[in-house]
Amino acid sequence: QSALTQPASVSGSPGQSITISCTGANIDVGDYKYVSWYQQYPGKAPRLLIYEVSNRPSGISNRFSGSTSDNTASLTISGLRTEDEADYYCGSYTSSGTPYVFGSGTKVTV
């Protein structure tokens, strides 16, 4: 099962907005509303940022937002802060055998 495709790195300056893409297929991102996003700092466990495309768990800043279009999901970070420097992974249910797949990961540099 192939991972969902993300850019290896994205960078921005403090205060700017950046968008991370997550490209899949019509058996995962394109066919279901189960795209989620996770943030991971070096040496730490991942943390859920966005679930079901655009929902934020309690305690997650509204600077993080999610959307989808066709087979691509996107995570936008607005008002970029130095604390946003981390790795970001998308994840999705897939109907292709293995029921869950992660993206390849994107390193965000501020």
Next chain:
Amino acid sequence: QVQLVESGGGVVQPGRSLRLSCAASGFTFNTRGMHWVRQAPGKGLEWVAFISYEGSKKYYVDSVKGRFSISRDSSKSTLYLQMDRLTPEDTAVYYCARDPRIFLIGSAIPYLDLWGQGTLVTVSS
């Protein structure tokens, strides 16, 4: 405090076995499905396995089918991953994670809403 705490990692020789544990607290363990996810050094996340809230449904990534077995003990609020015939490619930090669905069974996994801190498994001779 709602948390998951993994244990059982270590250094093991190729071909040997290891069992990981994940102790849950702060929530009703027997209402939630649970997952294992791994991350090889310097690599991305890889979903490994899922077990339904009552243990009847189990799913695995192809690369571990027939070698790894996920199980749970609700009396101890503990999740397990039995790993047999280990290879160097299994070297990774292993995380347990919680499924958000309550009393639901199904392969349509929506997301993983709570993660443990991870335990490192190193397979090397």
